[in-house]
Amino acid sequence: MPSRVVSSLQPLACNLSSSLAALQISTSVGAAARLPTERLAGSLLSLRRSQNLSKQPFRIASLHTSSPLNVGRKRKPPSNPWAVAKAAEKREKVRARKEELRQLRQDAASDPVVGHTTPFLEAMDSKPDMxxxxxxxxxxxxxxxxxxxxxxxxxxxxxxxxxxxxxxxxxxxxxxxxxxxxxxxxxxxxxxxxxxxxxxxxxxxxxxxxxxSLGNGSSKDKTRANKTWCVETFGRHITDEKFPQPKHPSIASNPETDPIKTPRVGRDTGSSEVQAALLTMKIRTLAKQLETNTHDKMNKRNLRVMVHKRQKLLKYLKRKERGGQRYQYVMESLGLDDAAIMKEVFI
Incomplete structure (x- = not known):
């Protein structure tokens, strides 16, 4: 190509490159102008936060539920000494009453294992003199x-x-x-x-x-006498006269067509209250033995099993009798309360 032609094309190439560069700059500026304002503000805020975090350690803001106007305000001390003394006296009375009620509840609560002392349990545990x-x-x-x-x-x-x-x-x-x-x-x-x-x-x-005399008898004689004592105290052949069975007729029952219940023959040895009393006798004997033999783990497990079995029987009796007089009589005689059978027992 002749040198004359080359020299004439060089100015055209320079003008073309400069126009392309100007076009690229104007395009980038227009795109930036079309970006949303919130996006730009968010990007700038994140940049500023990153700069602050790089300079200072992370801090947790304190949470206040009160009004912001009372955050920095100090509470004035009471100026009335009589009101201060009266408030202190009231607080002391409330504290003393709470302590009194706690002590009363603690004294009234019975041991869920052996219960509190009752005349029936005293007669069962008594050992006649020889x-x-x-x-x-x-x-x-x-x-x-x-x-x-x-x-x-x-x-x-x-x-x-x-x-x-x-x-x-x-x-x-x-x-x-x-x-x-x-x-x-x-x-x-x-x-x-x-x-x-x-x-x-x-x-x-x-x-x-x-x-x-039981004082001259063996331990088997005393155990047999205690079993007889439990049956004669809680057996329904004795207590039916004192606590008649409540009648809760259902809609489907018909006195004319329903079969007549067979009357009881002999002593009652299988009701829930008799079984609970017999278990109480065994529980008290085993608990007394474990007071000296603290490492007898097998009998400790047997004691736990018997206590939970008695709980089931008394829960059934409460549900069946609907918390009536018979249930209250059994609980008072055995020295137990509702918390001892309705809550979990740890031995």
Whole structure:
């Protein structure tokens, strides 16, 4: 290509490159002008935050629920000393009352395992004293003195519950009948025979007291007597007269067509209250044993199982009786409260 043509094209190329550069700059400025204002403001704010975070550590703003006008304002101390003293006195009374109520609740709450002491539990836990032998009861003195000593000893002896499933009234009737059979006939009555008969009767009474006393029995005899005591106290063959069964007729029931319930025969040994009383007897015995044998883990587990089983029985009784008199009677006799059976028990 001739040099003349090249020299003429160079100014055109420079003008074209400068026009292209101006066109690119105007395009970028127009695009920036078309961006939304909020987007630009957000980008600038994020840039400023990043710069501040790079300079200062991160801080958590404090949260105030009160009015912003009261944030920096200090509360003025009360100027009335009588009001200050009155407020302090009121606070002290409230604190004392709360402590009193807490102590009352703590005293009224029963132990969920052994319960609080009741007359029924005292009679169950009581151990009758062992009666002394008859031979060493009185010395061999005059007949009248021996009779007086026997009578005094028999009167002072407190037998309480008897062994061998016997009741005190039955024993008294049997002894009275034996005395009537031992009395001599009227034509053979003498002073000596009367004294001998009375002395023999007193000796027989003292002997029967020692035979039937739980104090002279074994541990099996005492356990059997306690079971009988539970059945005779809570059995429905005894308590049905005191607490009649409430009737809650349903819509579907019809007295004319419904079958008649079979009457109870014999003693009640399977009701919920009797089973709960028997479990209470075992629980108290096992808990007393664990007081000395603290590392007996097997019996500790057995105690936990029995306590939870008693809870189920008493919950069922409460639901069945609808918290009536029978349920209240059982709970008061066993020394338990609603919290002891409705809450979880930790042993």
């Amino acid at each position: 009666l002394p032998p008859i031979d060493h009861l009185v010395p061999a003195t005059d007949a009248h003195e021996r009779q007086e000593a026997f009578e005094k000893a028999i009167v002072e002896e407190r037998l309480g519950r008897l062994n061998h499933y016997l009741q005190p009234d039955e024993v008294k009737m049997s002894l009275a009948r034996s005395k009537a059979l031992e009395d001599p006939p009227l034509h053979a009555v003498t002073e000596k025979s009367v004294l001998q008969g009375k002395e023999m009767h007193l000796k027989a009474t003292a002997a029967m007291n020692r035979i039937l």
